Amino acid sequence: MTQLAPQLQGPFLARPSRPLTGSLSAPADKSISHRALIFAGLAQGESRIAGLLESDDVLNTAKAIASLGAEVERLGPGSWRVVGRGGRFASPRSPLDFGNSGTGVRLMMGAIAGSGAGAVFTGDASLSSRPMRRVTDPLELMGAGFTSTDGRLPATLAPSRLKGIAYAPPIASAQVKSAILLAGLGASGETVITEHHATRDHTETMLRAFGVTLEVTRSEDGVRIRLPGHQTLKAQDLTVPGDPSSIGFALVAALITPGSCVQINGVMDNPSRTGLIETLREMGADLETTAGPFMAGERTMNITARHSTLRGVEVPADRAPSMIDEYPILGVAAACATGNTHMAGLAELRAKESDRLTGTAELLRLNGVELNVGEDSLTVTGKGPGSVAGGGMVPTHHDHRLAMSALVLGLASQQPVRIDDASMIATSYPRFADDMMALGATLESI
Numbered sequence: 485m486t487q488l489a490p491q492l493q494g495p496f497l498a499r500p501s502r503p504l505t506g507s508l509s510a511p512a513d514k515s516i517s518h519r520a521l522i523f524a525g526l527a528q529g530e531s532r533i534a535g536l537l538e539s540d541d542v543l544n545t546a547k548a549i550a551s552l553g554a555e556v557e558r559l560g561p562g563s564w565r566v567v568g569r570g571g572r573f574a575s576p577r578s579p580l581d582f583g584n585s586g587t588g589v590r591l592m593m594g595a596i597a598g599s600g601a602g603a604v605f606t607g608d609a610s611l612s613s614r615p616m617r618r619v620t621d622p623l624e625l626m627g628a629g630f631t632s633t634d635g636r637l638p639a640t641l642a643p644s645r646l647k648g649i650a651y652a653p654p655i656a657s658a659q660v661k662s663a664i665l666l667a668g669l670g671a672s673g674e675t676v677i678t679e680h681h682a683t684r685d686h687t688e689t690m691l692r693a694f695g696v697t698l699e700v701t702r703s704e705d706g707v708r709i710r711l712p713g714h715q716t717l718k719a720q721d722l723t724v725p726g727d728p729s730s731i732g733f734a735l736v737a738a739l740i741t742p743g744s745c746v747q748i749n750g751v752m753d754n755p756s757r758t759g760l761i762e763t764l765r766e767m768g769a770d771l772e773t774t775a776g777p778f779m780a781g782e783r784t785m786n787i788t789a790r791h792s793t794l795r796g797v798e799v800p801a802d803r804a805p806s807m808i809d810e811y812p813i814l815g816v817a818a819a820c821a822t823g824n825t826h827m828a829g830l831a832e833l834r835a836k837e838s839d840r841l842t843g844t845a846e847l848l849r850l851n852g853v854e855l856n857v858g859e860d861s862l863t864v865t866g867k868g869p870g871s872v873a874g875g876g877m878v879p880t881h882h883d884h885r886l887a888m889s890a891l892v893l894g895l896a897s898q899q900p901v902r903i904d905d906a907s908m909i910a911t912s913y914p915r916f917a918d919d920m921m922a923l924g925a926t927l928e929s930i
């Protein structure tokens with residue numbers, strides 16, 4: 485019988501596991517959930533969102549939208565009604581607290597700037613250490629007035645009138661692209677973004693669904709997006725598809741735990757998000773997919789993962805945007821494979837909830853895994869199934885993906901793996917412990 489999952493708080497432990505079996509519904513996608521609330525909050529009229537991810541990050545975005553004058557109502561589990569502001573947010577009286585969420589704060593900086601409102605943006609210790617200039621610099625070129633210390637939170641935006649710009653973000657970032665597009669909606673003239681490396685395209689797809697006109701041109705040099713200014717979104721009803729990033733944990737857990745066979749249903753199947761699946765297949769993973777229904781304009785799939793003998797591979801730098809949040813869990817898979825897995829193009833991992841390149845290396849090393857860290861690369865030397873010693877106490881540095889990755893490693897290690905704090909897991913995957921335990925994993929609060 486499945487044990488009741490403990491609360492995601494404080495230190496946790498994962499024990500070497502019996503085979504994982506059964507099926508689960510993929511948790512709702514975090515990127516789409518943020519966008520659904522923000523777009524509905526900006527739109528003219530009433531939107532209904534079904535299957536919203538009710539994680540801490542997304543709930544902070546919902547609160548921000550309400551503070552900006554949108555009507556936001558939870559009708560039931562995952563079911564939300566939002567009456568939008570027709571492109572005009574009201575400047576909130578109190579600071580907007582985005583907690584741990586880079587997506588929430590960066591997209592909202594663009595959306596609020598474009599709407600002509602002002603606001604103060606704050607976050608937790610992790611978010612306050614992350615760089616915001618990547619978003620405030622281009623928004624300032626459009627005419628937004630930001631002040632901050634050293635480009636970190638807290639940041640203040642004065643109400644401003646914006647004009648469109650032509651901009652090529654120096655880093656591959658869907659958050660930067662999305663912030664500029666959201667600002668461009670309220671700007672005069674056209675906003676043009678050129679991406680040399682395409683990033684997740686949910687903003688473009690969803691803006692169209694909300695009635696916005698934009699032109700996307702793909703070529704060998706990347707992607708160009710042209711957005712005419714002064715556009716108002718029209719309210720929509722949508723259902724959020726499953727998160728290909730969150731399901732990476734159950735997927736890898738099944739691949740590395742002997743005897744496992746797990747089915748995960750309703751996973752968004754978008755090539756700008758599925759780099760982990762591509763990589764695991766190259767490593768020899770037994771993954772079977774069947775097509776599911778479209779949700780929010782996205783294809784979905786059901787995935788069956790069976791325990792597999794994995795081999796080390798070369799993961800090219802240009803795959804990073806399609807699996808940017810999945811390197812910690814790929815590191816775990818690589819530790820259980822045979823041979824070297826070399827991952828290139830990882831500089832952006834240093835700007836996530838923690839320095840994830842250092843954090844991933846630390847979590848593996850503390851459990852006896854051999855590896856090499858470069859400035860923007862990681863090579864993990866796997867010694868094959870059952871070879872990871874485990875027994876480590878992993879510091880999670882306020883980072884949900886490090887926390888979940890360490891616990892998955894514990895399922896296939898010789899000794900249990902401990903983490904210092906499980907509370908951040910609720911920022912993206914509040915049902916993580918319930919889902920993993922329903923498949924047969926032993927997770928304990930310690």
Ligand SMILES: O=C(O)C1=C[C@@H](OP(=O)(O)O)[C@@H](O)[C@H](O)C1
Pocket residue numbers: 514515516586587656657658659660662684808809832
């Ligand atoms: O746009 C988004 O929803 C996201 C973009 C990515 O960040 P960057 O844009 O910083 O790469 C990703 O890491 C984050 O979890 C979600």
Ligand SMILES: C=C(OP(=O)(O)O)C(=O)O
Pocket residue numbers: 584585586587588809836837885912
């Ligand atoms: C990087 C992440 O999120 P964010 O940037 O929204 O904090 C993540 O979920 O791994």
